Amino acid sequence: NCDGFISQQDLFLGLEESGLGMLPEERKLQLFDELDEHGRGLVTLREFSKCLYRAAAAGRALSPRGDLSPRGPGRPLSPVARTWIPPTAPLLRIRQTSSLVAAPSLRRRSLSPPVPxxxxxxxxxxxxxxxxxxxxxxxxxxxxxxx
Known part of the structure; x- marks a missing residue:
């Protein structure tokens, strides 16, 4: 519908298209009830995102090393990916000055009426x-x- 909400029917169609259509009907209903925290019959983006976050965290907890592999479930990460540590230093932004001036149509327009x-x-x-x-x-x- 593109209205910002997921209905029960939308969720069931999404499960079918993503290859999870084989889930029993009662499991699909249970999943929708878990997503719909406020019982409105609609799931918001926030509710859906929270559910995905919890599922990802649970998946990490079940993994032997706590790592999720981008190659799929049950496949461990490579040794290089396990040992990689993200940089902790903040990125420095280089400020560039430009001598270009925006065209008059692109400049910020004043909301005041023009002066005669x-x-x-x-x-x-x-x-x-x-x-x-x-x-x-x-x-x-x-x-x-x-x-």
Missing amino acids: TQRVGGAFRCSTAPSLSRSSLSEQKLLARSS
């Missing part, structure tokens, strides 16, 4: 802002000299 502008002597000046920009100061100096 008016064209004054070849330059645009904001009609509502009282502060003067460098270009407007230069224009005022030129106007003062010509007067």
